[in-house]
Amino acid sequence: MVAHSTLTGANLHEPKGVATASVGQVYVADGAASGTWQKIGTSELDTTEIINPLEFYLQALIDDVSTMDEIYVAIPHDCTLDKVITVLEGALTDADAVITVRDDADSSAGTITVAFTSSAAKDVDTLTPASNNVFSEDDVLTIETDGGSTGTQKLFITMIFTKT
Numbered sequence: 001m002v003a004h005s006t007l008t009g010a011n012l013h014e015p016k017g018v019a020t021a022s023v024g025q026v027y028v029a030d031g032a033a034s035g036t037w038q039k040i041g042t043s044e045l046d047t048t049e050i051i052n053p054l055e056f057y058l059q060a061l062i063d064d065v066s067t068m069d070e071i072y073v074a075i076p077h078d079c080t081l082d083k084v085i086t087v088l089e090g091a092l093t094d095a096d097a098v099i100t101v102r103d104d105a106d107s108s109a110g111t112i113t114v115a116f117t118s119s120a121a122k123d124v125d126t127l128t129p130a131s132n133n134v135f136s137e138d139d140v141l142t143i144e145t146d147g148g149s150t151g152t153q154k155l156f157i158t159m160i161f162t163k164t
Contacts, residue, residue: 015027017037018037020037021037022037022039024039025037025038025039026038026039026040028040028044052162054162054163054164055082055160055161055162055163056076056077056079056160056161056162056163057158057159057160057161058073058075058158058159058161059156059157059158059159060073060143060157060159061154061155061156061157062099062143062145062154062155062157063154064152064153064154065088065092065097065099065114065145065149065153065154065155066092066097066145066147066148066149066150066151066152066153067145067147067152068144068145068146068147069144069145069147070142070143070144071142071143071144072140072141072142072143073140073141073142073143073159074138074139074140075104075135075136075137075138075139075140075141075161076137076138077137077161077163077164078135078136078137078163078164079134079135079161079162079163079164080133080134080135080161080162080164081101081109081129081133081134081135081141081159081160081161082128082129082133082160082161082162083126083127083128083129083159083160084101084110084112084126084127084129084157084158084159084160085124085125085126085157085158085159085160086099086112086114086124086125086126086155086156086157086158087122087123087124087155087156087158088114088119088120088121088122088123088124088125088153088154088155088156089121089153089154089155089156090119090120090121090151090153091116091119091120091121091151091153092114092115092116092119092149092150092151092153093116093149093150093151094116094149094150094151095116095148095149095150096113096114096115096116096148096149097113097114097116097145097146097147097148097149097155098111098112098113098114098145098146098148099111099112099113099114099125099127099143099144099145099146099155100143100144100146101127101129101141101142101143102132102141102142102143102144103132103133103134103135103139103141104135104136104139104140104141105132106142107131107132108132109127109129109131109132109133110127110128110129110130110132111127112125112126112127113125114149114155116149116151134164135161141159143157
């Protein structure tokens, strides 16, 4: 008798029960030495490691967060702005810098306060907008700094969107 562990090539066979499985079904173990042939639904998937194919990122730069300025970001898709993340280049002095994110109608989606107290390179601040964060293709998102701080520092900005 030949042991199953030594079978190769044409001697290999399909798993038991495959003849009764429908197109698109896979065998799902039940943890009790058995299982069923079934289609996989979202309840059977661990989605924690799946990258959302509708999510996309845009990046921008404010050359000097301490100088009052506006930058504009073109929006390539119908989407929702989910999060804004900023990273400071170095320490600020004298006052906070307030960053305002605005939609295409110039309505505020929220602000980020970049604190000068204990500020340093790689400081991260975030905004999760709850309103005025829906964009259409070819809209423009505006990011402005109030220039309230001193100390010439760049502010790197990453925006996370979900296509709608």
